[in-house]
Amino acid sequence: MVIPTKPHATLLASPGLGHLIPMVELANRLTAHHNFHVTIFVVTMEPGPNKPNLLPNQPNTLKPLYDLVVLPYVDSSAHMGPSDKIMTRLVIMMRGYVSSLRSELGSMEQNPTLLVVDLFGTEFLTLADEFNMIKYVYIPSNAWFLAQTVCVPLLDKQVKHEGPLIIPGCKRVEYDDILDPVFDPENKDYDEYVRIALDIGTADGVLVNTWEDLEPTTLFSFKNNKVLKEIFNKPVYPVGPLVRPVRPECLGEELSEWLNKQPKESVLYVSFGSGGTLSSQQTIELALGLEISQQRFIWVVRPPIEHDGAGALFHAMDGQDHMISQYLPPGFMTRTRNLGKVIPMWAPQMEILAHPSVGGFLSHCGWNSTLESLVNGVPIIAWPLYAEQNMNAALMDEEVGVAVRPKVLPTKVIVGREEIKKLINKIMVDDEGIKIRERVKEVQGYAKRALTTEGSTY
Template identity: 80%
Template sequence: MIPTKPHAALLASPGLGHLIPMVELANRLITHHDFHVTIFVVTMEPTASNKPIDLLPKQPYTSPTLYNLVVLPYVDSSAQMSPSDKIMTRLAIMMRGYVPSLRAELGSMKHNPTLLVVDLFGTEFLSLADEFDMVKYVYIPSNAWFLAMTICVPLLDKQAKHVGPLNIPGCKRVEYDDILDPIFDPENKDYDAYVRIALDLGTADGVLVNTWEHLESKTLFSLKNNKILREIFNKRVYPVGPLVRPVSLDYLGGELLEWLDDQPKESVLYVSFGSGGTLSSQQTTELAWGLEMSQQRFIWVLRPHIEHDGAGALFHAMDGQGQIISQYLPHGFLTRTHNLGKVIPMWAPQTEILAHKSIGGFLSHCGWNSTLESLVNGVPIIAWPLYAEQNMNAALVEEELGVVIRPKVLPTKGVLGREEIKKMIIKVMEDDDGIKMRVRAKEVQKYAKEAFTIEGSTLKSFSEIANTCENRLTDQRAKASIIN
């Protein structure tokens, strides 16, 4: 049946870092462009609950009246994986196994979908859009610089290991220490998986990127106009950001909100490494001492040490504070810092915390979701990248905007000592450099809001996407009338 308005099918790869941006994209399509939306979710293991809502964190992400959230039946692809396979290869194999499931779900839908959107790891699903006569886009929940690097990867010489900066036509080069791991070793399966994704991007009708014109004007211009880039990738790039979750202060909770309200303006450092970020016990100890020695107010979201990864019982033990949390920290830390800060186990309402007037800095892993949440709230960042493209994110925001400071030694290369951590915290929270960073961060915040105005790049992108889908819907109706 042909729907009366466009119906979008969005496919999210496993993990909150992929699901949450899809939810925000869905909210935008629904509330501003009157789409029907179904989000299909892929999981890495059988879920204990049959309720899709349980896949989302304790935040206002879900509204059953807005969109459908469907968990695809679990597919066990472990037999196709080897113990040496890394995360990108594993994700590619796993996602491939879900193609028949999504095909079946699309075929059983009451209304024929008009639009298919997949993320970076779902490019193999794009062929389904042709089967169902859908507009097809890839949504990159990262920045345009990362997209530019990705589409250039197939040009690299597979016979030679990469040993220097990566030059991207018309764009800022990627320094050696910031390059993604798969590029370093062409003999690694992750390299092949990454190249395949890069090539698959060219089969989409366009790419959506969670950025905006003012943030990456040079890169977006090059993706549109640079001759070499256009020969590699001749599809339209739509800046649709910053897509971040709206603030709901009710989710701060009474005790945390009261504590934040009692702190001076821009005096609290928020410390979090995202939904998947963990530190070693040695690094956790150094960070704790750095926080204490700085004597700055803080909120620290603490997760189990990386040495304990996979010990499921530990995650349940972290549900409470007290003695369970203290075993991960220097002796007496919680007592000595009782009047300075809050240590929160596992999870905190990050969007709400960053939006609070008392927050003056963010010590972050620089995942793009967290980076955007910091930018839209005018909060400068202490960069602590851990994996994926996080080093690139930190470099982009430091060099282009001047609202980030990076440590002398990358956290991926060694342990940061307490003295350096203390100095970085004081620099952002107290020194003149930190004050200047906050001023610049407030300017970025202003430009982020302007992206959604009538003249803004984001509103224009969504209008063009909606018009393309309306045109496809008209074509579908015309075809249906001929058949009937």
């Protein structure tokens, strides 16, 4: 009698929790539902033995469902120029780890059968050919972003600052929402983005952290639109929403007690993700907007970064400065002490969004945060900062109908306190926000259904 071994999936995650958390959730689904043995390889941005700070998906007393291997640090700084932007730097860094993963795959006792890489790991797909593995790309974002990406090579460096991108069978991408590399075909980011798009076409298929009811038109077009199929003819599988499960104990006693005392859906949660921060002026305007709205809030505050006056940008925080009050308007903490909570640097986001007292989320619209809001039925005030977040905001506002946006782009203009007040009140208390609050509950139901055995994701 021959006893078959488990299929072995190898997952490769780019640096940052925004890419790692969706990979972890995918690993858990592959092990729980399909009996895979999964190894997640993680690329690190700095030397050191520490493993990524993940919140486990099962009680601490249980062994994780997957193996987590941190690849030894590779210093690629010599290959980076001072003008290289974040996408180019990530790609160069990832490129330096190809030989490390090759060695790890070659030393495994069981020959791996499946390789899954994220958007910045597409150059590793050639290793799947060396080891005779099935190969997939996992997009930890939405199908609309995937559609834009695979269509970019057709632009042939002819994109001008003139109008929207037309994607066959899909919602067009308006000028202000286009991903930055597409704007400037002369920089390295554009070349790397085009290469990534072409690499995706060499995979056996693509997994996307979305579901049929959320993006029916785009997913239908990948299957049935003749023009889009000529551009990209590989299967696209919606596997979302993959978000980490709620662990109530992460709230902590003080925050949990405070939330429990607040009325249902009365608290606005404000956070810009693990890599977002605001300018000093925008931080002050946001503080005053929260104050004059007179709505309850939880605000995760990071020290601002000074720059040319734009409202927001990506900035990797080192966590060294927790004296948050010095960056807020004088007397703000005293005046709002009975209204809200100011939390420095980090908060248990999924647990906060899942609490019945939370009724709105002022968010940078990173895709993980967006999904966490949707699965908990929380409407969004969209405040995009970088990457594809403008597209996410547009999708939530114009297509899904669960969000509102400022009249100006926060990355280009300071959003004033009065507009912030109006956005908050619209979501939290105004009659015109009722439809948005009702709609997000519908989407929450669709998200739950997608993960059942009858759903599109299962």
